[in-house]
Amino acid sequence: MTLSLSEKKQLLPIDIDSVASLILASQKESGEIPWCIGEKTDPWDLVESAMGLSIGGYLLEAQKAFGWMAKMQLADGSWYVSYKDGVPDDTTRDTNMSSYIAVGVYHYYLITGDIRFLKNMWRTVASAINFALSLQAPGGQIYWAVSPENNVDTMALLTGSSSVYMSIKCALAIARQLGNDMPSWRRGLNRLEHAILNKPYSFNMTKSRYSMDWFYPILSGALTGEKARRRIERYWGKFVIEGQGVRCVSDQPWVTVAETCELALALSALGDVDRAETLFSWIQNKTNEDGSYWCGFTCPDMTIWPEDKSTWTNAVVLIAADALYHLTPASRMFNHQYWQGSEASPSP
Numbered sequence: 213m214t215l216s217l218s219e220k221k222q223l224l225p226i227d228i229d230s231v232a233s234l235i236l237a238s239q240k241e242s243g244e245i246p247w248c249i250g251e252k253t254d255p256w257d258l259v260e261s262a263m264g265l266s267i268g269g270y271l272l273e274a275q276k277a278f279g280w281m282a283k284m285q286l287a288d289g290s291w292y293v294s295y296k297d298g299v300p301d302d303t304t305r306d307t308n309m310s311s312y313i314a315v316g317v318y319h320y321y322l323i324t325g326d327i328r329f330l331k332n333m334w335r336t337v338a339s340a341i342n343f344a345l346s347l348q349a350p351g352g353q354i355y356w357a358v359s360p361e362n363n364v365d366t367m368a369l370l371t372g373s374s375s376v377y378m379s380i381k382c383a384l385a386i387a388r389q390l391g392n393d394m395p396s397w398r399r400g401l402n403r404l405e406h407a408i409l410n411k412p413y414s415f416n417m418t419k420s421r422y423s424m425d426w427f428y429p430i431l432s433g434a435l436t437g438e439k440a441r442r443r444i445e446r447y448w449g450k451f452v453i454e455g456q457g458v459r460c461v462s463d464q465p466w467v468t469v470a471e472t473c474e475l476a477l478a479l480s481a482l483g484d485v486d487r488a489e490t491l492f493s494w495i496q497n498k499t500n501e502d503g504s505y506w507c508g509f510t511c512p513d514m515t516i517w518p519e520d521k522s523t524w525t526n527a528v529v530l531i532a533a534d535a536l537y538h539l540t541p542a543s544r545m546f547n548h549q550y551w552q553g554s555e556a557s558p559s560p
Contacts, residue, residue, distance in 0.1 A: 230503025232268025243280030257524035259316035264527030289339030308372035311344040311379035318382035322542040352407030367417040374428040468508040473532035
């Protein structure tokens with residue numbers, strides 16, 4: 213028997229409606245979604261928040277968020293890294309933040325099947341991916357940003373390049389749905405994958421203290437199978453506090469709900485669903501009175517910090533819940549098997 217979404221919600225360990233409502237309450241009339249009320253907006257976290265709205269059933273509001281993105285896109289396909297009330301705050305242009313629009317657009321399509329939406333967003337997505345690939349280094353890694361003075365910063369981050377990898381995969385899946393062949397994107401994806409798997413020295417902005425550098429190559433699907441499982445085991449003790457969650461930084465006692473959910477997503481993508489569910493269960497008592505989730509907390513004193521109710525944190529809780537409990541057709545989007553030999557596969 214197939215359960216309806218409302219029936220599934222009653223069986224879940226989280227309150228989907230309360231979590232999605234927090235994002236909705238933070239969204240501006242323009243469609244912009246800041247980190248939290250009164251704070252800045254960045255393109256990556258806005259897209260993540262729009263994905264949360266889609267899972268929560270707020271499809272028109274998610275469309276408004278994507279509409280805001282399309283309106284604010286710069287001529288080169290990028291966005292500034294932060295805005296306040298629609299006004300640029302930091303005019304750095306980041307490849308990872310700019311390319312993530314493809315993930316959000318494909319996510320919305322998987323939920324709705326709305327091909328018209330894909331067509332309307334195609335130019336936005338294509339320009340964003342072209343911007344990111346214009347900053348691909350000879351070694352395949354992605355340079356992280358263009359400065360406000362229009363200088364290319366040739367530092368490359370493993371986390372950021374892994375996220376760009378996921379963005380290019382989604383953009384190629386969109387192109388495939390629209391009948392567009394993008395061979396230069398496939399070549400760029402293959403070069404990036406080779407760098408992630410074989411050229412760790414290419415990522416010259418060292419962030420190995422950060423848990424995202426540990427699991428983002430797996431979350432993005434660049435690293436799969438036995439190699440991915442070995443990577444999980446190798447650094448589990450470095451970043452995971454048993455019964456609590458995932459440290460943001462290995463040598464700090466700060467656990468974040470977002471990193472905990474993203475690791476659960478990576479485990480689920482690998483097929484390690486039992487451990488993903490266990491990890492996800494550890495944050496179920498880390499909620500505010502309104503049902504939204506804390507951003508982070510320190511261990512062992514359990515001090516909530518920061519106290520902001522962040523939209524993107526609550527969005528990734530919804531994305532992880534979807535991956536684990538199959539609330540929408542987008543639940544399979546991070547699953548490695550989905551991308552291997554499926555209609556979404558960007559190969560050859």
